[in-house]
Amino acid sequence: MILELDCGNSYIKWRLVPPIAALAPIDGRAVDIGQLLDQVDTSAKCGLEKCRLVSVRSDSETDAIALRVSSELGVEVLRAMPATTLGGVTNGYLEPERLGLDRWLAMVAAFSLRRRACLVFDLGTAITVDLIAIDGRHLGGFITPGIPLMRDQLFGHTRRIRYEGPAESVLSDVSPGRSTAQAVEAGCLLMVRSYIGAQLDEASARLGNAFDVYATGGDAALVSDLPGVTCIPDLVFRGLAIACP
Numbered sequence: 005m006i007l008e009l010d011c012g013n014s015y016i017k018w019r020l021v022p023p024i025a026a027l028a029p030i031d032g033r034a035v036d037i038g039q040l041l042d043q044v045d046t047s048a049k050c051g052l053e054k055c056r057l058v059s060v061r062s063d064s065e066t067d068a069i070a071l072r073v074s075s076e077l078g079v080e081v082l083r084a085m086p087a088t089t090l091g092g093v094t095n096g097y098l099e100p101e102r103l104g105l106d107r108w109l110a111m112v113a114a115f116s117l118r119r120r121a122c123l124v125f126d127l128g129t130a131i132t133v134d135l136i137a138i139d140g141r142h143l144g145g146f147i148t149p150g151i152p153l154m155r156d157q158l159f160g161h162t163r164r165i166r167y168e169g170p171a172e173s174v175l176s177d178v179s180p181g182r183s184t185a186q187a188v189e190a191g192c193l194l195m196v197r198s199y200i201g202a203q204l205d206e207a208s209a210r211l212g213n214a215f216d217v218y219a220t221g222g223d224a225a226l227v228s229d230l231p232g233v234t235c236i237p238d239l240v241f242r243g244l245a246i247a248c249p
C-alpha cells in the first residue's frame with residue numbers, strides 16, 4: 005500500500021493505493037493530522053510501503069505532518085517539491101517556487117492525459133484556473149475565493165446572514181432565494197458557474213479551439229455539467245504519483 009496525502013487549506017485528503025491496480029483505493033479526508041492518523045491507522049498497519057505528500061500549508065506545518073506520519077506509521081515520506089518542468093509541463097510563474105503545488109500537480113496530471121492544450125479548474129477553499137498550451141507551457145492562471153470562503157465572508161461581515169448547514173436541495177438550485185440559505189447558496193453557486201463559464205469562453209483566445217477542460221477539488225461537481233468539462237476527482241493525486249514515483 006502507498007499512502008497519498010494532499011494537505012489543502014481546510015482538509016487533508018488521503019488515500020491508500022493498493023499494489024494491485026485492479027483494487028480500488030480507500031480514501032478519506034481529515035481536518036488535522038491527529039484525525040488523519042486515527043482514520044488510516046488500522047488499515048495502514050498492514051504493509052505500508054511509502055507515503056507521498058503534497059502540501060500548500062506552511063513549511064513548519066508540513067514538516068510536522070511529515071514527521072508524525074514517518075514516526076507513527078514508520079514509513080518514508082516523499083514530498084512533492086516546486087519545479088520548473090515536469091512531465092512536459094513548464095511552470096509559467098516568474099518565481100516558480102511560489103506556484104501552489106496542488107495547482108502544479110493537477111496541471112502535470114492533466115497534461116499527461118492527452119498532451120494537448122488544457123484548462124484546469126480546482127474548486128476547493130480557493131478556486132484556481134490554470135492554462136497550459138499545447139507545447140506544455142503553463143501560461144499562468146487565476147485565483148479567487150471558493151464557495152466556503154464566499155459564505156464565510158458573508159457570515160463574518162453581517163449580523164443577520166445566519167443559517168445552519170444548507171440542505172442538499174439548496175446546493176444545486178439557482179432559483180431566486182426565498183430564505184437566507186437559498187439566497188446565499190444560489191447566489192454563490194451562480195457566481196462560480198458564471199465565472200467558470202467566462203473562463204471557458206475566454207480560453208480559446210489563448211489556447212485555440214482544441215483544448216481539454218478538467219475540473220477537480222471538493223466542489224468540482226458544481227460545474228461538471230458545463231460544456232466540455234471532465235471531472236477528475238483525483239487529479240492532484242495523479243500528479244503526485246508522477247512527481248514522487
Ligand SMILES: Nc1ncnc2c1ncn2[C@@H]1O[C@H](COP(=O)(O)OP(=O)(O)OP(=O)(O)O)[C@@H](O)[C@H]1O
Nearest residue numbers: 012013014015016127128129130151152221222223
Ligand atoms: N466530504 C466532504 N467534506 C467536506 N467538504 C466536502 C466534502 N465533499 C465535498 N466537499 C466540498 O469540498 C469543498 C472544499 O474543497 P477541497 O476539499 O477541495 O479543499 P480544501 O482542502 O479545503 O482546499 P484546497 O485543496 O483548495 O486548499 C467544500 O466547499 C465542500 O463543499
Ligand SMILES: CC(C)(CO)[C@@H](O)C(=O)NCCC(=O)O
Nearest residue numbers: 060102103104105106107130147
Ligand atoms: C491557491 C491555493 C490556496 C489553492 O489551493 C494554493 O495553490 C496556494 O496556496 N498557492 C500559492 C499561491 C499561488 O499559487 O500563487
Ligand SMILES: [K+]
Nearest residue numbers: 012106126128
Ligand atoms: K486544491
